[in-house]
Amino acid sequence: MIVGVLALQGAVREHMQMIARVGATPLAVKTRDELKKTDALILPGGESTTIGKLMTEFNLKDEIIRRAKEGMPVWGTCAGMILLAKHIVNQENTHLDLMDIWVRRNAYGSQLDSFITSQEVPEVSDGTVPMVFIRAPYVEKVGPDVKILSEIGGKVVAARQGNLLATAFHPELTEDLSFHKYFLRIIEDKSSACEA
Numbered sequence: 001m002i003v004g005v006l007a008l009q010g011a012v013r014e015h016m017q018m019i020a021r022v023g024a025t026p027l028a029v030k031t032r033d034e035l036k037k038t039d040a041l042i043l044p045g046g047e048s049t050t051i052g053k054l055m056t057e058f059n060l061k062d063e064i065i066r067r068a069k070e071g072m073p074v075w076g077t078c079a080g081m082i083l084l085a086k087h088i089v090n091q092e093n094t095h096l097d098l099m100d101i102w103v104r105r106n107a108y109g110s111q112l113d114s115f116i117t118s119q120e121v122p123e124v125s126d127g128t129v130p131m132v133f134i135r136a137p138y139v140e141k142v143g144p145d146v147k148i149l150s151e152i153g154g155k156v157v158a159a160r161q162g163n164l165l166a167t168a169f170h171p172e173l174t175e176d177l178s179f180h181k182y183f184l185r186i187i188e189d190k191s192s193a194c195e196a
């Protein structure tokens, strides 16, 4: 199973290492040819405006949208969650416009307000999941097809809509593999649904 990590900017290497640790093959994706080889795609954290512009410049944006609409599993962490959103409450334009979530950028304040916490996410893990927030967004509202996986203080920080997964925090910056394993389960379920 090949899991692509969009490698234009941001926390790429950390996701690639986690993907290898959970037993799949990571592939850095910068071109359409590389994107064709992947079974799934991770949109890493970084700076969403920059990654959004680069996705267009590298001619990847339309192809990511097309593959995601066809059912390719896509997981956005932090800036990646902003890229997935259909609605960004404190900004006019959106990027991939795929997931029915209302995201607020830099929702916890400035860089100094970055923080670490942990909590149970029953759908994803039997234990508690450490969560690293770095100038993180949160989700203020979700559409009817979106399943909330985790909330902090009434704000959604992890959610899933079919083949789309979004986390406001960075599992790749911890030692906890549970979200990467969960993403592999989504990919496996998707492939078996295609075979059936």
Ligand code: GLN
Pocket: 044, 045, 046, 047, 048, 049, 077, 078, 079, 080, 082, 105, 106, 134, 135, 136, 137
């Ligand atoms: N603040 C960044 C943005 O709005 C996201 C931060 C991150 O990915 N760690 O794009």
